[in-house]
Amino acid sequence: MPSEATEKLLKAIDAGEIDISEIDPLAVDGSLAKKADVQTADSAVTREQRRSRRKRAVRARTISVKRMTKRELELGRLLYPETDYYKPKSRAECLGTERPCPYVSCKHHLYLDVSPRTGAIKLNFPDLEVWEMKETCALDVADRGGTTLEDVGAIMNLTRERIRQVEVRALAKLEALQEMEALRDYVDEGPVGKRRLPVINEDDEDDDDNDDEQMDGDELEAI
Numbered sequence: 001m002p003s004e005a006t007e008k009l010l011k012a013i014d015a016g017e018i019d020i021s022e023i024d025p026l027a028v029d030g031s032l033a034k035k036a037d038v039q040t041a042d043s044a045v046t047r048e049q050r051r052s053r054r055k056r057a058v059r060a061r062t063i064s065v066k067r068m069t070k071r072e073l074e075l076g077r078l079l080y081p082e083t084d085y086y087k088p089k090s091r092a093e094c095l096g097t098e099r100p101c102p103y104v105s106c107k108h109h110l111y112l113d114v115s116p117r118t119g120a121i122k123l124n125f126p127d128l129e130v131w132e133m134k135e136t137c138a139l140d141v142a143d144r145g146g147t148t149l150e151d152v153g154a155i156m157n158l159t160r161e162r163i164r165q166v167e168v169r170a171l172a173k174l175e176a177l178q179e180m181e182a183l184r185d186y187v188d189e190g191p192v193g194k195r196r197l198p199v200i201n202e203d204d205e206d207d208d209d210n211d212d213e214q215m216d217g218d219e220l221e222a223i
Contacts, residue, residue, distance in 0.1 A: 060157050061126040065119040091139060101136040108138045110156065124157045 068076070087103055088094040094101075104111045111130050113122045125133060135141060135155050149160045149167075156163070 056125075056154075056157055058125070058127040058157075061123045063121045063123065065121070094137070094139070099136065099140075100131050100133050102130060104130060106137075110136055110138055 087105070088097055094106075097103075101109060103109060107114075110124060111133065112124060114120070115122070130136065141147070141152075141155060149163045152158075153160045153163045158166075
């Protein structure tokens with residue numbers, strides 16, 4: 001006679017709550033049946049959870065900048081003098097260059113970001129070389145028009161929720177600069193109505209910087 005756990009398992013299969021292909025063939029009865037790792041409708045991953053996950057397993061990595069003395073900087077300039085090379089100076093020149101874009105020092109390049117406050121370098125794709133990236137220029141993405149938060153997250157190697165937070169913060173700063181009226185058509189929330197944006201002040205900006213540093217620290221610990 002089948003156990004109570006086996007009967008529940010069979011009923012769930014008949015009701016379509018469990019995909020039989022997900023059941024361990026050894027977990028059929030007795031104590032093994034109680035330990036069967038099956039996914040019911042209650043434990044299934046929701047659509048929102050699936051959308052908020054990272055598209056890539058490798059997180060971004062932040063490299064802290066070591067403070068150097070003036071003497072060390074002078075020696076560095078002598079040992080490794082700066083060499084001038086061609087770089088596009090306008091968007092018109094940039095459009096005609098090769099892709100993937102090799103100019104990682106450009107502030108619009110997606111390979112790395114440099115903190116304007118601390119100088120820390122954040123590698124968005126530490127497991128890829130520049131020529132292996134599918135998207136390298138933020139301006140190219142912007143020229144194609146609007147896209148979803150999931151797509152932006154995949155391009156920048158961030159979660160959908162993090163992209164949403166950055167979007168709200170950017171719109172709030174535009175609101176503080178009184179430049180929001182020109183963008184009102186782009187911040188419609190559908191049936192809910194117009195999005196209400198928070199007011200940014202200096203204290204909030206300091207908190208945002210601290211949040212970014214904390215997030216970078218968490219990413220380093222995960223690596």
